[in-house]
Amino acid sequence: MDDLIAFVRTRIDESWQIAAMCEPGHWFSPHTTDDPKSFARPGVYGQHYIEVPDCEQMRIAVTMDVRCEWHILHNAPARVLTDLAAKQDRLKYLAHVLGGSWVDVGERAAAEHLLRLEAAAYDWHEDYRPEWRP
Structure with a gap:
């Protein structure tokens, strides 16, 4: 699971860098x-x-047109960064659960499944592996 955690962490970091480069005045x-x-x-x-x-x-x-404008404004950098921070927190929690030795089998299985669901958002990426599918 470490490689899957690293994969998701890298995707989040990439998105963070892109959103953080945008200056609010350019929106x-x-x-x-x-x-x-x-x-x-x-x-x-x-x-x-x-x-x-x-x-x-x-x-x-x-x-x-206006429909595209709404989508762009809805995905303003500040909002994207807030969403990415939540993803980082979820990933940190899942990594903690999966790395723990005193974890219930059901909790571990749930954490693995949730991690696969997080990674599925990046199934378009060339580094995504088919065995990671939920």
């Missing part, structure tokens, strides 16, 4: 605050999203 809405469909309006996620003229992503974001 913006392609709409104006006057646009009734804009998620840049005050109150949505309790934040303001501003346009950054020198940001290369501007051209990409402007071409997206």
